Amino acid sequence: MVPTVELNNGVRMPQVGFGVYKIPDGQVVGALRTAFDAGYRNVDTATLYRNERGVGVAIAESGLPREDVFVTTKLWNTDHGHDEAMRAFDTSLNLLGLDYVDLYLIHWPVPSADRYVPTWQALRKIAEAGRARAIGVSNFQVEHLRRLVEETGVVPAVNQIELHPWLQQSQLRAFHSAHGIVTEAWAPIARGGARLGDEVLDRLARKHGKTPAQVVLRWHVELGHVVIPKSVTPKRIVENIDIFDFELDEQDMSAMATLDHGHRTGPHPDSMG
Numbered sequence: 001m002v003p004t005v006e007l008n009n010g011v012r013m014p015q016v017g018f019g020v021y022k023i024p025d026g027q028v029v030g031a032l033r034t035a036f037d038a039g040y041r042n043v044d045t046a047t048l049y050r051n052e053r054g055v056g057v058a059i060a061e062s063g064l065p066r067e068d069v070f071v072t073t074k075l076w077n078t079d080h081g082h083d084e085a086m087r088a089f090d091t092s093l094n095l096l097g098l099d100y101v102d103l104y105l106i107h108w109p110v111p112s113a114d115r116y117v118p119t120w121q122a123l124r125k126i127a128e129a130g131r132a133r134a135i136g137v138s139n140f141q142v143e144h145l146r147r148l149v150e151e152t153g154v155v156p157a158v159n160q161i162e163l164h165p166w167l168q169q170s171q172l173r174a175f176h177s178a179h180g181i182v183t184e185a186w187a188p189i190a191r192g193g194a195r196l197g198d199e200v201l202d203r204l205a206r207k208h209g210k211t212p213a214q215v216v217l218r219w220h221v222e223l224g225h226v227v228i229p230k231s232v233t234p235k236r237i238v239e240n241i242d243i244f245d246f247e248l249d250e251q252d253m254s255a256m257a258t259l260d261h262g263h264r265t266g267p268h269p270d271s272m273g
Contacts, residue, residue, distance in 0.1 A: 052095035077110050165260065188225075218247070
């Protein structure tokens with residue numbers, strides 16, 4: 001029931017995925033069991049999350065064909081550099097217990113280290129060897145993306161960024177659109193909390209008979225984003241994927257546009273690392 005988006009190399013990626021940030025290795029198997037039962041087929045993990053082994057166990061125990069589960073993992077900041085990146089990827093793949101991943105990302109650009117170009121060259125080799133079906137980046141700004149393209153000629157398939165109604169990143173999304181880069185949103189509902197009680201969201205939730213979080217996730221889908229909401233609560237795991245039986249109209253989208261205040265819940269990419 002979840003639509004897919006086509007990446008710039010023809011690979012198709014489910015538009016709604018399940019994020020496992022801060023879910024301990026011992027708990028991620030149960031959370032993913034619930035997610036798979038609810039219909040998720042897109043899993044987003046990372047070296048930083050320290051749960052790649054559990055993700056691999058969950059996939060193996062699910063009984064789902066490997067080709068039916070889209071798996072993303074990410075390279076951490078301490079593994080920048082060509083050789084370091086190659087070793088880090090091997091470690092992630094071994095922990096996952098997989099022959100390949102569907103998407104491998106550089107987690108942060110770490111501009112202070114100035115090593116993301118050789119790191120990207122390593123990802124290019126990984127993709128050429130068929131060990132990652134697609135490669136991309138996370139938290140890259142326009143100048144970082146432009147440099148990758150100019151110096152390597154390889155356009156990332158995805159840029160996973162902090163993106164929600166309170167941080168709409170219009171300039172960065174426009175660059176993605178112009179270069180065929182899929183926008184993927186982390187913290188798609190701004191980590192929940194008080195912001196979901198906003199008057200605009202409350203009104204739209206009542207209008208459509210949905211929760212404020214579902215309205216926000218539907219907003220992402222309407223804009224063509226891939227989203228990876230995270231929860232360990234079974235009820236919310238199910239709710240977060242139950243967003244394909246309603247649509248936001250033009251007035252709804254205009255109302256959502258008024259929420260943008262440039263608010264970040266995480267660090268700025270220029271200073272991270």
